[in-house]
Amino acid sequence: KAGVTQTxxxxxxxxxxxxxxxxxxxxxxxxxxxxxQTPGQGLQFLFEYFxxxxxxxxxxxxxxxxxxxxxSRSEMNVSTLELGDSALYLCASSVAGQQNSPLHFGNGxxxxxx
Amino acid sequence: DQQVKQNSPSLSVQEGxxxxxxxxxxxxxxxxxxxxxxxxxxGPTFLISISSIKDKNEDGRFTVFLNKxxxxxxxxxxxxxxGDSAVYFCAAxxxxxxxxxxxxxxxxxx
Numbered sequence: 001k002a003g004v005t006q007t008x009x010x011x012x013x014x015x016x017x018x019x020x021x022x023x024x025x026x027x028x029x030x031x032x033x034x035x036x037q038t039p040g041q042g043l044q045f046l047f048e049y050f051x052x053x054x055x056x057x058x059x060x061x062x063x064x065x066x067x068x069x070x071x072s073r074s075e076m077n078v079s080t081l082e083l084g085d086s087a088l089y090l091c092a093s094s095v096a097g098q099q100n101s102p103l104h105f106g107n108g109x110x111x112x113x114x
Numbered sequence: 115d116q117q118v119k120q121n122s123p124s125l126s127v128q129e130g131x132x133x134x135x136x137x138x139x140x141x142x143x144x145x146x147x148x149x150x151x152x153x154x155x156x157g158p159t160f161l162i163s164i165s166s167i168k169d170k171n172e173d174g175r176f177t178v179f180l181n182k183x184x185x186x187x188x189x190x191x192x193x194x195x196x197g198d199s200a201v202y203f204c205a206a207x208x209x210x211x212x213x214x215x216x217x218x219x220x221x222x223x224x
Binding site for chain 2: 004044045106107
């Protein structure tokens with residue numbers, strides 16, 4: 001069974017631009033969550049989608065948005081990029097959602113904002 | 115406000131000895147706790163979990179202990195192996211959200 005796939009692996013953008021990251025979950029998984037990892041901050045929860053609906057949201061500004069498609073694939077968008085958005089963005093999928101089943105993470109997209 | 119804290123950013127242990135990774139939390143409403151392991155350039159992988167109604171869960175070399183009165187969680191690895199060298203994250207579940215600690219980098223020396 002293929003794992004969680006995130007594209008692209010690396011991305012370099014400049015301040016003010018926008019970026020879209022993609023995530024393909026494990027086949028059969030309907031929940032997709034997004035996390036931001038920065039040094040010293042651990043993994044910060046961005047949002048979770050389940051059956052195309054946002055089910056949970058973390059404490060990030062509205063510049064961070066996401067969506068989920070009918071095939072469970074998900075995209076995350078960051079608009080008006082700031083230097084502090086440089087981070088590893090991780091996507092995770094699970095069968096039923098975070099509480100009932102462990103998350104399976106992709107290898108992440110490393111975003112650098114210059 | 116960091117609800118899940120791993121106060122040790124790093125830990126170094128000799129191969130064959132016990133590794134103990136610690137995690138503290140502030141919210142007594144957390145109902146599920148998990149540990150993940152992360153190697154460089156890879157996403158975290160699930161290691162072991164424990165429900166808040168239990169105080170211990172064991173899986174091979176890995177044991178998780180939960181002390182609810184102290185709001186403290188620990189992961190014991192016995193015996194430690196060089197391949198265990200990685201960053202370990204504890205996480206707590208609240209209303210469907212997983213809240214992670216900052217991570218502890220474990221180094222197991224041969």
